Amino acid sequence: MKKEIRNEEPHLMKGNDALAEAAIRANIDAYFGYPITPQSEIIEYLTREVPNRKEKNIVVLQAESEIASINMMYGAAGAGARVMTSSSSPGISLMQEGLSYIAAAQLPCLVVNVVRGGPGLGTIQPSQGDYFQATKGGGHGDYRLIVLAPNSVQEMADFVFEGFKLAEKYRNPAMILTDGALGQMMEKVYLPEDNSLSKNIPDWATRGKPKGGAQRVITSLHIQPEQMEKINHELLAKYEMMKKEVRYEEIFTEDAEVLLVAFGLSSRICQKVCDLGREKGIKIGLLRPITLFPFPSERLSELANQVEFMMSIEMNAGQMVEDVRLAVNGKVPVFFKGRMGGMIPTPEEILKDLETHLEKSKVVG
Amino acid sequence: MSEKLYLEEPEVELEEVYCRPTEALYDIPFHYCPGCGHSVVHRLLMEVVEELGIQEETIGVAPVGCSVFAYHYMNVDMQEAAHGRASAVATGIKRVLPDKYVFTYQGDGDLAAIGTAETIHTVNRGENILMVFINNGIYGMTGGQMAPTTLPGQVTSTSPYGRDVSMVGAPLKMTELIANLPGAYYVTRQSVHNPNAVRKLKKALTKSFQYQKLKKGTCFVEVVSNCPSGWKMTPVESIKYIEEYMFPLYPVGDIKVPKE
Numbered sequence: 001m002k003k004e005i006r007n008e009e010p011h012l013m014k015g016n017d018a019l020a021e022a023a024i025r026a027n028i029d030a031y032f033g034y035p036i037t038p039q040s041e042i043i044e045y046l047t048r049e050v051p052n053r054k055e056k057n058i059v060v061l062q063a064e065s066e067i068a069s070i071n072m073m074y075g076a077a078g079a080g081a082r083v084m085t086s087s088s089s090p091g092i093s094l095m096q097e098g099l100s101y102i103a104a105a106q107l108p109c110l111v112v113n114v115v116r117g118g119p120g121l122g123t124i125q126p127s128q129g130d131y132f133q134a135t136k137g138g139g140h141g142d143y144r145l146i147v148l149a150p151n152s153v154q155e156m157a158d159f160v161f162e163g164f165k166l167a168e169k170y171r172n173p174a175m176i177l178t179d180g181a182l183g184q185m186m187e188k189v190y191l192p193e194d195n196s197l198s199k200n201i202p203d204w205a206t207r208g209k210p211k212g213g214a215q216r217v218i219t220s221l222h223i224q225p226e227q228m229e230k231i232n233h234e235l236l237a238k239y240e241m242m243k244k245e246v247r248y249e250e251i252f253t254e255d256a257e258v259l260l261v262a263f264g265l266s267s268r269i270c271q272k273v274c275d276l277g278r279e280k281g282i283k284i285g286l287l288r289p290i291t292l293f294p295f296p297s298e299r300l301s302e303l304a305n306q307v308e309f310m311m312s313i314e315m316n317a318g319q320m321v322e323d324v325r326l327a328v329n330g331k332v333p334v335f336f337k338g339r340m341g342g343m344i345p346t347p348e349e350i351l352k353d354l355e356t357h358l359e360k361s362k363v364v365g
Numbered sequence: 366m367s368e369k370l371y372l373e374e375p376e377v378e379l380e381e382v383y384c385r386p387t388e389a390l391y392d393i394p395f396h397y398c399p400g401c402g403h404s405v406v407h408r409l410l411m412e413v414v415e416e417l418g419i420q421e422e423t424i425g426v427a428p429v430g431c432s433v434f435a436y437h438y439m440n441v442d443m444q445e446a447a448h449g450r451a452s453a454v455a456t457g458i459k460r461v462l463p464d465k466y467v468f469t470y471q472g473d474g475d476l477a478a479i480g481t482a483e484t485i486h487t488v489n490r491g492e493n494i495l496m497v498f499i500n501n502g503i504y505g506m507t508g509g510q511m512a513p514t515t516l517p518g519q520v521t522s523t524s525p526y527g528r529d530v531s532m533v534g535a536p537l538k539m540t541e542l543i544a545n546l547p548g549a550y551y552v553t554r555q556s557v558h559n560p561n562a563v564r565k566l567k568k569a570l571t572k573s574f575q576y577q578k579l580k581k582g583t584c585f586v587e588v589v590s591n592c593p594s595g596w597k598m599t600p601v602e603s604i605k606y607i608e609e610y611m612f613p614l615y616p617v618g619d620i621k622v623p624k625e
Contacts, residue, residue, distance in 0.1 A: 029461050030457070030460060030461050032457065059460045059461060061456075061460060063453070063486075064482055064483070064486035065482060067450070067453070067482075067483075068450075068453040068456075068482070068483055068486065069453075071446065071447065071450040071453035071454050071457065071483070072453050072454070072456050072457035072460070073457060074444070074446070074447075074450075074453075074454050074457060075426070075444060075446075075453065075454035075455060075456065075457025075458040075459075076457035076458065076460065076461045077457075078444045078454075078457075078458065079424070079457070079458045079461050079462050080461075081457075081461040083457070083461075097447055098447065098450070101447050105445075206424050206442035206443065206444055206458070207424070207442065207462055207465065208421045208422045208423060208424060208441075208442055208462075208465050209420070209421055209440075209441060209442045210421065211421050215436070215440050215441060215442060215443070216442045216443075217436045217442070217443050217444070217445070218443070218444040218445065219427075219436065219443075219444070219445035220445065221433060221434075221445055
């Protein structure tokens with residue numbers, strides 16, 4: 001991990017609190033949200049702290065539902081404001097309609113999903129079960145979100161800034177896909193520097209039309225199929241351009257013979273698996289996608305030329321593994337190990353599975 | 366492509382006998398059915414915006430329904446909301462631009478069925494916006510289905526034997542409901558069925574924009590309107606229907622007025 005020089009002393013903070021403080025320091029104009037475990041600390045922190053920083057002029061509003069929150073965000077983002085909302089899985093499901101509209105209308109904004117176990121009301125324990133929903137669109141129609149997956153309290157804070165930078169650069173909604181454990185746990189964190197994220201009011205924003213100038217319209221309605229398809233192509237071209245923003249972290253990949261692929265909390269566990277494996281002489285490496293969309297497909301394809309097999313480690317029934325397999329395209333086997341329902345896999349059980357696959361591949365080899 | 370396949374137009378100076386009354390309304394034909402009240406309300410809204418000199422300070426929110434393309438006619442900055450969500454979108458705009466004029470424009474299905482929660486909570490918070498509610502008792506755009514405000518016994522494509530109140534409930538009188546909320550500042554029900562009604566509606570809209578400056582709560586203007594196509598009537602018949610059947614249930618007049 002690269003070390004940055006920070007001006008401020010570190011804090012010991014909960015992931016959710018660090019994220020909320022980062023949002024204040026990123027000079028959001030507005031936050032709209034609705035309480036849900038395990039992320040309610042975000043709206044609690046903002047309703048508590050924002051009145052103490054009146055000069056920032058931040059709107060914090062508890063909406064009547066996640067449906068209202070996401071649509072308030074649509075309105076404010078359309079008016080050129082820097083806006084954030086946060087929720088957890090069931091609430092994020094309610095936001096999918098609005099997210100589709102926001103993606104279609106190309107409005108920059110930040111959505112935080114502190115994922116809990118599902119489906120349904122599920123559990124309040126951590127999960128990565130919303131990977132498909134986050135990375136494949138989630139709502140109706142062809143669209144994508146920029147998806148960032150932190151694996152520490154430090155990144156919970158940092159990715160607020162990264163999320164807004166990318167969202168505003170591409171006029172696209174960005175999502176921080178984290179989980180209940182990262183939201184609730186306390187770690188050392190260097191908070192991002194206050195007021196260090198520049199802000200421009202875009203000329204497309206509906207703020208009252210300029211005198212004698214053209215009317216601005218925020219819409220996702222294109223009733224003529226020719227026009228709609230043209231817009232679809234424009235969006236696809238934008239998603240293609242976003243690919244250059246791909247971010248990932250590699251650990252022990254130089255000499256790896258087996259590659260673990262894991263994001264978020266799972267990647268923290270996999271670091272331990274690498275250590276345990278190497279103590280036994282198994283050359284395990286780890287690729288951690290930091291952006292889940294765009295996905296580091298190219299790098300995985302390269303690494304497939306080097307390793308015996310890959311294993312996708314996830315806290316779900318096997319979702320990212322499909323993207324790993326697509327990236328690798330049959331060059332090497334890609335196995336899956338996961339726990340669900342709010343259960344977190346232990347390094348030992350992952351290593352045991354890995355050793356079984358290793359044994360089998362040696363027999364076949 | 367140089368060959369012209371049509372005859373040259375004769376050079377005749379046509380006398381202009383009617384023109385669009387406002388700069389704020391684009392000079393293009395409305396797509397609405399003949400006799401529909403939408404065109405009149407669009408025109409009134411933009412007349413008021415122009416007369417108050419707030420065209421550059423106004424942001425509108427368009428609904429899903431027949432008036433989904435409101436921004437094709439109204440020459441102000443606008444946002445197109447999802448079905449039912451206009452008042453949440455307007456809340457987002459107004460909260461970050463508290464000194465601008467913000468209005469929503471919604472039909473009965475949008476505001477009083479799918480958007481009931483957003484409508485009630487927006488007014489309950491007393492958002493300083495104008496909400497225009499077009500009540501014609503039917504889903505016009507999707508082809509004449511039953512609305513929350515459809516009259517008892519009224520035939521629509523999803524109540525083909527007439528609205529059975531014992532099965533689907535009575536018409537929802539949203540405006541009376543709204544008037545009970547402390548966040549509502551000015552609540553009125555008007556109509557567009559004759560010139561006198563149109564003049565009164567214009568006054569209500571003017572007052573609503575003026576009140577918005579005071580930041581004292583939500584202004585809510587219901588407009589009892591018609592849907593000749595959905596009701597399967599001529600425009601003239603639809604006017605009579607408003608007077609005979611709509612007004613007894615939806616009486617016109619102010620329901621909540623500011624205490625002076």
